[in-house]
Amino acid sequence: MTLTEEQLSAFERALREKRALQYDSDYESLHGPWFLEVEFDLLKKLLNPTKGDIILDLGCGTGRLTTRFAALCRRVVAVDRSKGSLEVLRDRASGTGTSNIDIVLADLTQSLPVQLAATKAFSVQLLQHIPSAEGRRDVIRRVYGALAPGGAAVFLDEVHALSRQLRSKPREVARKDSLYFHPFTPQEIRKELRSVGFGSVWTVGCGVLYWTKYRILSRALTRVDVLLSSLPGMPWISKFVATIGIKSPNEDVLPSPQTDAWG
């Protein structure tokens, strides 16, 4: 039976609400306790947050990364459609004394209740769970529209890596009893960003050493991971791909065609 986009989306939404309180521990069981450091260090390196920045965290969930970024910038605008996840974020923010997060309950594939505006943006494992190419592009377009000229966005999602391709893993998983999942090839996600207007686009790996689960020399390995991530070809052998898009400082200038130098 072929499931509709609405059915797949509704399953995801219900699961997020049901598991909101357990999300962080579920995530840690799946990826190990050290992977958060890899994600955070890599995003920090790519976005270079400063105290003047307003940063969007799209599909922020329970805010694993939100409060960490809030400590580095002026404000974070955190958007998610899961009420339960945003409640966890609210508790996390008050628990850490963080007061510079604006929390927005919204479905990023629909028209939004507020106008988003930011200097930088990131989304971690959001696009991969949006069950249509149009929906994924809508989100990317929305991020582009919210960014100030010259602003940067990073999209971090699972990659349809060589190991998946060699094992003939499917391009997408769309079942009634599990989360919809669309891993990206590096070319595909770069093309998506360029299609909405991002002028400069490139990809790096994230989780090059993911297979080690960073069990020994943990902090050192997470740092090595981030150093390796920018080497050519890394997105193909990593667990995730991080795609960086820069909005032209002058929006009237058409983006020039990019060469695929990375990955």
Ligand SMILES: C[S@@+](CC[C@H](N)C(=O)[O-])C[C@H]1O[C@@H](n2cnc3c(N)ncnc32)[C@H](O)[C@@H]1O
């Ligand atoms: C895998 S979780 C990632 C959460 C967070 N970024 C993190 O790294 O922990 C995906 C998140 O995207 C949110 N999400 C999925 N589809 C969405 C949509 N259309 N609009 C807004 N949020 C959405 C879910 O509610 C969930 O919190």
